Amino acid sequence: MHIHILGICGTFMGGLAALAREAGHTVTGCDAGVYPPMSDQLRALGIELIEGFGTEQLTLKPDMYVVGNVVSRARLADCTPKFPLMEAIMDLGLPYTSGPQWLAEHVLQGRHVLAVAGTHGKTTTTSMLAWILEHAGLQPGFLVGGVPLNFGVSARLGGGSLSRRVDSGEGGAGQGLAPCPPPALRAPPLPTPSPDLPHLGQGLDGATADSASSLAGTAPFRGSEDTPVPSVGAPFVIEADEYDTAFFDKRSKFVHYRPRTAVLNNLEFDHADIFDDLAAIERQFHHLVRTVPASGRVVVNGLEESLARVMHAGCWSEQRTFGAAVSDFSAQGEPHDFAVLQAGKVVAQVRWGLNGVHNQLNALAAIAAAEHVGVSPQVAAQALGEFQNVKRRMEVRGTVGGVTVLDDFAHHPTAIRTTVDGLRRQVGSARILAVFEPRSNTMKLGTMKSQLPWSLEAADLAFCHSGGLGWDATEAMAPMGARCMVADNITALVDAVIAAAQPGDHILCMSNGGFSGIHQKLLDSLLKK
Numbered sequence: 001m002h003i004h005i006l007g008i009c010g011t012f013m014g015g016l017a018a019l020a021r022e023a024g025h026t027v028t029g030c031d032a033g034v035y036p037p038m039s040d041q042l043r044a045l046g047i048e049l050i051e052g053f054g055t056e057q058l059t060l061k062p063d064m065y066v067v068g069n070v071v072s073r074a075r076l077a078d079c080t081p082k083f084p085l086m087e088a089i090m091d092l093g094l095p096y097t098s099g100p101q102w103l104a105e106h107v108l109q110g111r112h113v114l115a116v117a118g119t120h121g122k123t124t125t126t127s128m129l130a131w132i133l134e135h136a137g138l139q140p141g142f143l144v145g146g147v148p149l150n151f152g153v154s155a156r157l158g159g160g161s162l163s164r165r166v167d168s169g170e171g172g173a174g175q176g177l178a179p180c181p182p183p184a185l186r187a188p189p190l191p192t193p194s195p196d197l198p199h200l201g202q203g204l205d206g207a208t209a210d211s212a213s214s215l216a217g218t219a220p221f222r223g224s225e226d227t228p229v230p231s232v233g234a235p236f237v238i239e240a241d242e243y244d245t246a247f248f249d250k251r252s253k254f255v256h257y258r259p260r261t262a263v264l265n266n267l268e269f270d271h272a273d274i275f276d277d278l279a280a281i282e283r284q285f286h287h288l289v290r291t292v293p294a295s296g297r298v299v300v301n302g303l304e305e306s307l308a309r310v311m312h313a314g315c316w317s318e319q320r321t322f323g324a325a326v327s328d329f330s331a332q333g334e335p336h337d338f339a340v341l342q343a344g345k346v347v348a349q350v351r352w353g354l355n356g357v358h359n360q361l362n363a364l365a366a367i368a369a370a371e372h373v374g375v376s377p378q379v380a381a382q383a384l385g386e387f388q389n390v391k392r393r394m395e396v397r398g399t400v401g402g403v404t405v406l407d408d409f410a411h412h413p414t415a416i417r418t419t420v421d422g423l424r425r426q427v428g429s430a431r432i433l434a435v436f437e438p439r440s441n442t443m444k445l446g447t448m449k450s451q452l453p454w455s456l457e458a459a460d461l462a463f464c465h466s467g468g469l470g471w472d473a474t475e476a477m478a479p480m481g482a483r484c485m486v487a488d489n490i491t492a493l494v495d496a497v498i499a500a501a502q503p504g505d506h507i508l509c510m511s512n513g514g515f516s517g518i519h520q521k522l523l524d525s526l527l528k529k
Contacts, residue, residue, distance in 0.1 A: 003102070004060055005029035006053065006086060007068025009039055011145040012241065012253070015155035016066070016099050019107055019143065021045050022157050028060055030085070031070075041153060053085040058092075065089050065096040072247045098246040100256035103143070107157070108257060110233040111141065114369055115240035115257050117288060118265025118301075120415050121362045125265055126239040127151075127390050128366035133235055135383030136375040141236040146409070149388035158234055235373055242284050252284040260296040261372045262288060262317075263365050267306040270412055270442055278306060285310045292317040297372040299365055302327040320371075322364040329368045329377075335360040335425065340367060340377050348381035354389060356422025394423065397519040400526035402503030407519050411440045411512040413451035417458070419510065424458045427506055434459035435497055435518065436510040438469060446471035453479040459508075461485075461500055465493050465515075490516045498525045 003020055007013050008029025018041065021027045029042070030050040042049060050057060053071070067086065074082040081087045089096050116126040127148035133140040134150070141158030148154070240254035240262070267285060269278045289310060292298055296317045300307050302324035311319070321327040332339040332346070336355050340348040340363075350363055367380040389395075392409045399405070410419040416436065423432055434456050442448060449471055456462045462484040466473035477484040487493040497507060509519055 001064065002026035002028070002060070002062040003064045003066050004057065004062035005066045005068065005099075006083070007031055007070035008042065008047070008049065010068050010070060011154065012143070012239075013066070013068040013099050014042055015143045015145070016103055017042060017047055018045055018153060018155040019103070019141075019157055021047060022155075023107070026062075028062065030057060041147065053083045055084050055088045057085050058088055058094075063095070064102070065094060066099055066102050067096050067246050067248075068099055069244055069246050098249050098256075100245050100253045101249070104256040104258065107141070108236060108238075111236040112233055112261070112373060113257050113259040114140075114235060114237045114261040114263070114373070115254055115259035115288070116237070116263040116265060116365070116369070117240040117242065117254055117285065118263070119242075119268050119270050120412065120418070121265050121358060121365075122239045122241070123390055123409070124359065124393055125263065125362040125365050126237055128362060128384060128387055129263075129369050130237040131387050132366055132370045132375055132380045132383040133237065133373065135386065136370070136379050138235055138373065138375070141234065143236075143238045144390070145239045145241070146393070147391040149391065150386070158236060240288070242281060252287065254288050255284070255291060258291050259288075260293060261299070261369050262292050262296070263299045263369050264289075264301060264304075264307050264310065265362065265365050266301050266304050267310070268414060269447075282306055282310050286313050289313075289315055289317075297369070299368045299372075301361065301365070303361075318372075320368045322368050323361050327364075329364045331360050331364055335422075340364070340381055342377055348377040350381045350384050352385050352387055354387070354422075355425045356418055358418040359422065394419070397509075398523045400523055401529065403501050403505045403507060403526055405507045405519055405522050405526075406509065408508060408510045409512055410436075410510040411438070411443060413448050413455040416452075416455040416510055420456060420458045420508065423506060423508055431460040431502065431505045432458065433461045433463065433497060433500060433505055433507045434510065435463045435465075435493065435507060435522075437465035437467075437513070437515055438473070439511050439513045439515075444469060446476075449473075449476040452476055453484075456480065456484070459483075463487070463493055463497050465490065490518055490521065494518060494521050494525055497522060498529060501526065501529075 003025055005013050005017055008017055009031040017027050017029055028048045030053055032052055071083050071086050076082055114129060116122050116129060123144055123146040126144045130140055130142040130148065131150045139159045141156055143155045146154060238257055240257060242252040242254060244250045245253050264285060267281065275281050289298060294316055297320060298315055298317050299320050299322065300311060302321035320329065322329040324330065328343060330341045332341055335357055337351045338360060339346045340350060363384055367377050370380045371377060392407050395407045397405045397407050408419050410416045420432060420434055438444060462480060464473050464477055464484065464486045466486050467488045474486045477486060485496045487496060501507065507522060509515060
């Protein structure tokens, strides 16, 4: 099959392109304003990239056009279509589909899908989980919204199966399918759920208060020894995004994946361009929960009230919680060196190069998910000891004159705060210069601008790129006083950072885009200082 991908350089669509290529399909694609690391990865795979969305691409005559959610029916100021190729595809009645739909039909069918969802930490946790399964010998397929350093690519088909199971810290593999933990590790069987239980899931879809409140005080269904466990295929780990699928399919991407193991890592308001409020996102997360089979597992952050509401609306699968002291999986110790507790008992120790409480929670989520496919917490912890993180996650881009420049994908205020806090734990009293651009659709709208000073409390100085914003960044950052400088162009921003930088400083650049290559500009300017 020849597929032509519209919006191929997005993290998801680029990974899909790599999978299709590995599966033997012919892949071409187009996009605008591409930037590494995805563009580098695609070219390395020999995938032809075409700049723009012109109708001349119709001459490629692919079997299917796969449409990314960057594509829309938007019109330019002169009323011409912003995406003329898409308009031509529709006018000519040519076949097209969304990326998640194509993936579900051509890659995920017959696989044991492990999906990692959440507002924050999806990419890192997905990478951790994929690496744990790899370390355990399961050879998983994966699709990650970044490039895990342990693999060097964002996606692969994988070739493993669940016919092996790793039980001990010695790395030995026992025989037999183990999609659920052994009975000794499960909660005691609960009374058979009421036949009406599935209907309680309507709580997020407009059910009466009485039906929703009837769940109060009801223990979650956690599976039992009698729960049927059908044979399933090779594991595939996927980053499960709540953003909408395409302009013609406004459901969240993750509803297409039909996971057998689902991780709900955290949940707060984001994507203000498509969601009206937090309740709207909670509804989409509950749609995901609805797709997990009874023999599956939902791994839930026990610290999140929003996720408690999601689960309260109904769950028909085994549940495992993490994070809270009373959770199934919890941590004891500092984020870089901590004991893993299962049901209150120490079962493993994680010693690794990552820092920050957010990464500690990500690790617990990955360990709980891996256990569902038979990997013991001890083996998972050993794997995490070798985990190298993901490109653009606290990635050191260079050090010049004693000043270190780092790159991170953080863009939501909560992610910015946890990233800065993680670096603070690592560098102690050394100065942190936080350089950021509010680039995501949510931040451009200014929905969370008031949270930015809070998110940067642990930084010594902050530098905000205000270009392209529809709100006053200087006013929003005023609570930081002289600790924050705002510039509307990259040159002025770089000049301000360089003027303030001193030996021993850590310059942390945060953006969900290319940030106009500011990392190299800073390093080049430091050489001249």
